[in-house]
Amino acid sequence: MEKWLQDLSDQFKLNFIDGDRWKWLLEGFENTLIITFFATLIGISIGVVIAIIRSTYAKNSESLKKRGGVGFYVLNVLDKICGLYLTVIRGTPVVVQLLIMYFIIFESSNNSTMVAVVSFGINSGAYVAEIFRGGIMSVDNGQFEAGRSLGFNYIKTMRYVVIPQMFKIVLPTLCNEFIVLIKETSIAGYVGIRDLTKAGDLIRGRTFSAFMPLIAVAIIYLAVVVLFTKLVGKLERRLRSSDH
Amino acid sequence: MTTDSNTLIHVNGLYKFFGDNKVLRGLTTEIKRGEVVVVLGPSGSGKSTFLRCLNLLEEPTYGEVWLEGKLVTPVDPYCHNDLVECSKTFKKMYDEREGGVSDKEKLKSDIIAEIIEKDLINSKKECGAYKSMKKQIFKDNAININIAREKIGMVFQQFNLFNNLTILDNITLAPRKLLKMSRDDAEKRAKELLERVGLSDKVSSYPSQLSGGQKQRVAIVRSLAMNPDVILFDEPTSALDPEMVGEVLDVMKELARQGMTMVVVTHEIGFAREVATRVVFIDDGVIKEEGTPEEFFSNPKNPRLKDFLSKVL
Numbered sequence: 001m002e003k004w005l006q007d008l009s010d011q012f013k014l015n016f017i018d019g020d021r022w023k024w025l026l027e028g029f030e031n032t033l034i035i036t037f038f039a040t041l042i043g044i045s046i047g048v049v050i051a052i053i054r055s056t057y058a059k060n061s062e063s064l065k066k067r068g069g070v071g072f073y074v075l076n077v078l079d080k081i082c083g084l085y086l087t088v089i090r091g092t093p094v095v096v097q098l099l100i101m102y103f104i105i106f107e108s109s110n111n112s113t114m115v116a117v118v119s120f121g122i123n124s125g126a127y128v129a130e131i132f133r134g135g136i137m138s139v140d141n142g143q144f145e146a147g148r149s150l151g152f153n154y155i156k157t158m159r160y161v162v163i164p165q166m167f168k169i170v171l172p173t174l175c176n177e178f179i180v181l182i183k184e185t186s187i188a189g190y191v192g193i194r195d196l197t198k199a200g201d202l203i204r205g206r207t208f209s210a211f212m213p214l215i216a217v218a219i220i221y222l223a224v225v226v227l228f229t230k231l232v233g234k235l236e237r238r239l240r241s242s243d244h
Numbered sequence: 245m246t247t248d249s250n251t252l253i254h255v256n257g258l259y260k261f262f263g264d265n266k267v268l269r270g271l272t273t274e275i276k277r278g279e280v281v282v283v284l285g286p287s288g289s290g291k292s293t294f295l296r297c298l299n300l301l302e303e304p305t306y307g308e309v310w311l312e313g314k315l316v317t318p319v320d321p322y323c324h325n326d327l328v329e330c331s332k333t334f335k336k337m338y339d340e341r342e343g344g345v346s347d348k349e350k351l352k353s354d355i356i357a358e359i360i361e362k363d364l365i366n367s368k369k370e371c372g373a374y375k376s377m378k379k380q381i382f383k384d385n386a387i388n389i390n391i392a393r394e395k396i397g398m399v400f401q402q403f404n405l406f407n408n409l410t411i412l413d414n415i416t417l418a419p420r421k422l423l424k425m426s427r428d429d430a431e432k433r434a435k436e437l438l439e440r441v442g443l444s445d446k447v448s449s450y451p452s453q454l455s456g457g458q459k460q461r462v463a464i465v466r467s468l469a470m471n472p473d474v475i476l477f478d479e480p481t482s483a484l485d486p487e488m489v490g491e492v493l494d495v496m497k498e499l500a501r502q503g504m505t506m507v508v509v510t511h512e513i514g515f516a517r518e519v520a521t522r523v524v525f526i527d528d529g530v531i532k533e534e535g536t537p538e539e540f541f542s543n544p545k546n547p548r549l550k551d552f553l554s555k556v557l
């Protein structure tokens with residue numbers, strides 16, 4: 001037992017203390033958080049815009065077509081573009097998208113973290129868009145009609161009435177998407193970004209002991225996800241105050 | 245403005261088709277200031293559709309809705325036989341509106357008359373001329389639908405209070421965002437209105453904490469807060485428990501007493517008798533009979549109405 005403990009502390013010292021290797025993990029963790037945070041922002045922005053375009057088209061294309069004018073054609077083209085985006089992004093693996101971004105589209109860029117942020121953001125946007133669209137469609141149409149009948153135009157009705165209610169509906173699914181995203185960023189190592197996973201792997205390569213660094217990495221991911229789930233749970237409870 | 249300055253809403257040849265289902269078939273009527281119009285009719289007769297066409301929640305297939313001399317409905321892209329009829333009214337209203345206008349304006353209405361006389365429907369070319377003319381008139385007289393809706397309040401069968409907002413926010417949202425009222429002013433007014441319907445203790449509750457009758461009273465206050473010229477009631481008591489119907493009807497009666505213009509689709513015959521200044525019977529998408537409550541209920545002429553009244557009275 002004593003030997004085992006001694007062994008453990010030696011391993012710990014070797015992997016984290018020597019050469020300040022814990023700093024690698026910290027740095028990697030920082031990168032992971034940065035990538036996840038900004039990718040989430042991009043994802044939600046893209047998601048809201050696409051969800052609004054698609055649900056607007058689904059709802060209003062008939063009446064716009066009848067009324068004539070360019071409105072219908074503009075919306076039609078936008079809807080087609082969004083559809084194409086969703087098909088391509090959801091139909092290809094995120095690793096491939098990341099590699100394409102890094103080696104083809106942003107070939108001349110040195111900022112690989114930015115490339116990762118953009119790739120994961122665009123990828124996440126496709127999924128978030130579908131989550132939001134489902135949310136918008138599940139808000140009772142009566143709420144929308146009530147907004148319109150007061151004199152709010154389409155966009156204001158969306159902004160003041162539908163979207164706030166949609167966020168409440170989609171919060172659990174959105175939380176899930178964030179959890180998926182933070183773990184998905186672990187493939188950023190593919191394009192040479194030192195994220196948390198890559199940092200753990202680098203330590204493993206240096207010390208030739210896999211157990212400590214990889215388990216540490218796993219625990220950090222787990223801790224973040226558990227903490228985040230708790231926070232969202234709290235937020236959900238607060239939002240639920242309006243429906244007892 | 246239009247034929248009568250007292251006319252608030254002028255409905256002209258209103259048609260609404262849902263696919264093959266012709267719900268409204270050329271409904272024409274006028275709603276004057278201060279009137280309480282109760283709309284009766286069997287289910288599926290087009291009562292609610294008619295009401296929802298007034299503020300364009302349903303877009304009419306053909307026909308026009310005018311609010312205070314301004315055209316609410318979007319320009320009609322089709323030509324249709326029955327439009328000849330409504331275009332004549334259209335022209336008449338236009339003439340009177342513009343009365344003593346410049347030569348150019350005069351010319352415009354002459355052209356319309358000419359087109360109508362030639363029976364525009366039989367000729368595609370003339371139809372085009374008519375359409376472009378109508379487009380021009382539309383441009384001159386149209387009112388933005390969102391502005392129109394600020395003046396047309398609506399109360400729904402299912403209340404449709406905003407679930408995520410408190411009662412106070414439900415009422416103040418539109419005045420603050422659309423009328424640019426300050427929060428203090430809007431809240432002060434909301435509280436006054438809530439006081440009037442006996443709900444001042446509910447300001448910070450959420451809709452889900454209220455009973456149906458309370459929700460409907462809040463919904464009425466919400467539309468009142470925009471100071472509308474007219475309020476449309478779409479079966480306001482149909483979703484309520486019988487014991488809550490009274491409290492909502494009382495609020496509506498109070499409103500009527502204060503001179504609010506109201507169009508009420510309902511099955512409450514008692515309300516119609518007591519409060520209405522005019523009762524309208526809609527069947528098959530047109531008005532079959534209308535009149536003051538006395539003559540309407542005591543001496544119905546239309547056989548369909550007789551049949552209807554014998555069942556509900």
